[in-house]
Amino acid sequence: MSTTVQGVVSRAKGAPVELLDVVVPDPGPGEVVVDVAACGICQTDLHYVTGAVGDGYPFLIGHEAAGTVTAIGAGVTHVQVGDRVVLNWRAVCGQCRACRRGEPWYCFDTANATQPMRLADGTALTAALGIGALAPRTLVAEGQCTRFDPSVRPEVAGLLGCGIMAGLGAALNTAAVRRGEQVAVIGLGGVGMAALLGARLAGATGVIAVDTDTSKLSLASDLGATATIDAGSCDVVARIHELTGGVGADVVIDAVGTPGTWKQAFYARDLAGRVVLVGVPAPDARLDLPLADVFDYGGSLKSSWYGDCLPERDIPMLLDLYRQGRLDLDVFVSETIGIDQVNEAFERMRAGKVLRSVVLMQ
Incomplete structure (x- = not known):
C-alpha cells in the first residue's frame, strides 16, 4: 500500500x-x-x-x-x-x-x-x-x-x-593523483575541500588550495593544504607556478566550473599535466582557447562525473577510512x-x- x-x-x-x-x-x-x-x-x-x-x-x-x-x-x-x-x-x-x-x-x-x-x-x-x-x-x-x-x-x-564523493573521486579516480605529485584545487566548497583530502590521501607532496574566502583558506590549511592562494589578491596562475618551482602543478582540479577558473587550471599545470573539471558549469558557459596551446601543453583534460566512482567499491572503503580516523x-x-x-x-x-x-x- x-x-x-x-x-x-x-x-x-x-x-x-x-x-x-x-x-x-x-x-x-x-x-x-x-x-x-x-x-x-x-x-x-x-x-x-x-x-x-x-x-x-x-x-x-x-x-x-x-x-x-x-x-x-x-x-x-x-x-x-x-x-x-x-x-x-x-x-x-x-x-x-x-x-x-x-x-x-x-x-x-x-x-x-x-x-x-x-x-x-x-x-x-x-x-x-x-x-x-x-x-x-x-x-x-x-x-x-x-x-x-x-x-x-x-x-x-x-x-x-554525491558531492563529497565527487571531490574525493576527482583526485583519487579521475586525476589518479600519485605519490609525490603537486596538486592545486581551485574552489573550496564541499567538493573542492573533498578533492583536497583526496589528494592528501593519494600521497600528494604539495596541495595548493585556491579560493577568495579567507575562512575557507584557513580551513584548507587545517585539512592539510601545504599552501593557500587568495584568488582575489593575486594572479593565480603565476602564484601556482611560483609555488611549484616555476613549472606548474602536476594536477589542477577545477571545483568551480566557470570558463575563468578552467583557464586558470589549464595554464597553472606543468607540461603534460592533468586538468580535472568537477565543478558543474552553467549551461551557457563557453570556452575560447588557442588550439595551439592545447597541443603545446599536452597532458589530459578530463571531466569527473560523480568522481568516476563505483559506489559498491568506494563508499565502504572511504567510510572504513573515516572509522579509522584517516578521513x-x-x-x-x-x-x-x-x-x-x-x-x-x-x-x-x-x-x-x-x-x-x-x-x-x-
Missing part, C-alpha cells in the same frame, strides 16, 4: 521550494523503499531549482542521503529490509558499452525506480538524480543502495551520495536542519557559508 510523506518539491524554475505531500508507492520488481534518516543539500539540488539541469518539473529534490531499507520488491537480492544504506545515483547496469569495456564508472544506463512518486493530485514527480531523498521516505532501484556500517552516523555516510568527513557537516528549512539553507549555500547543510528527518 502506498504511503504519503511530506517532501521538498521544486514546482517551477526559480521559485522557492515547497514542502508538499508526496505519495510513495509500494516497491515493484527491482525496487526498494528507503526511510531516509539524513539528506545533504547539494549544489546540484540548487541547479534543479534554478533550471540548470533540466525542465522536468515538478522535481522531488535531494539525493545525498542515507537511511534504512523498509520494503523490497520482487526479485530484489542486493539488499534486505533493515539494511542501512547510502543512496547513490550510479547503479551500474553491467551491460552497456561502458560496462562491457571495463569502465562501469561511465555506465550509460544506470538504473532508477520504474514507478514515479507523485503529488497528492496524481502529478508525477521527477526524482532528482533518480533518488528524490528530501523526504522521510523514497523509492529507488535496488542498485542505488549501498550498505554501510550502522556505527557511522547517517548524516556523515550520506555525504558520499575527516565530520568537517563537511556544517549544520543540521529540519526539512522545512531548505530555502534558507540554499541562501547560506549561495553565500558560501556552509560546506553542507544536512536535513535530519524526524
Whole structure:
C-alpha cells in the first residue's frame, strides 16, 4: 500500500521550494523503499531549482542521503529490509558499452525506480538524480543502495551520495593523483575541500588550495593544504607556478566550473599535466582557447562525473577510512536542519557559508 510523506518539491524554475505531500508507492520488481534518516543539500539540488539541469518539473529534490531499507520488491537480492544504506545515483547496469569495456564508472544506463512518486493530485514527480531523498521516505532501484556500517552516523555516510564523493573521486579516480605529485584545487566548497583530502590521501607532496574566502583558506590549511592562494589578491596562475618551482602543478582540479577558473587550471599545470573539471558549469558557459596551446601543453583534460566512482567499491572503503580516523568527513557537516528549512539553507549555500547543510528527518 502506498504511503504519503511530506517532501521538498521544486514546482517551477526559480521559485522557492515547497514542502508538499508526496505519495510513495509500494516497491515493484527491482525496487526498494528507503526511510531516509539524513539528506545533504547539494549544489546540484540548487541547479534543479534554478533550471540548470533540466525542465522536468515538478522535481522531488535531494539525493545525498542515507537511511534504512523498509520494503523490497520482487526479485530484489542486493539488499534486505533493515539494511542501512547510502543512496547513490550510479547503479551500474553491467551491460552497456561502458560496462562491457571495463569502465562501469561511465555506465550509460544506470538504473532508477520504474514507478514515479507523485503529488497528492496524481502529478508525477521527477526524482532528482533518480533518488528524490528530501523526504522521510523514497523509492529507488535496488542498485542505488549501498550498505554501510550502522556505527557511522547517517548524516556523515550520506555525504558520499554525491558531492563529497565527487571531490574525493576527482583526485583519487579521475586525476589518479600519485605519490609525490603537486596538486592545486581551485574552489573550496564541499567538493573542492573533498578533492583536497583526496589528494592528501593519494600521497600528494604539495596541495595548493585556491579560493577568495579567507575562512575557507584557513580551513584548507587545517585539512592539510601545504599552501593557500587568495584568488582575489593575486594572479593565480603565476602564484601556482611560483609555488611549484616555476613549472606548474602536476594536477589542477577545477571545483568551480566557470570558463575563468578552467583557464586558470589549464595554464597553472606543468607540461603534460592533468586538468580535472568537477565543478558543474552553467549551461551557457563557453570556452575560447588557442588550439595551439592545447597541443603545446599536452597532458589530459578530463571531466569527473560523480568522481568516476563505483559506489559498491568506494563508499565502504572511504567510510572504513573515516572509522579509522584517516578521513575527516565530520568537517563537511556544517549544520543540521529540519526539512522545512531548505530555502534558507540554499541562501547560506549561495553565500558560501556552509560546506553542507544536512536535513535530519524526524
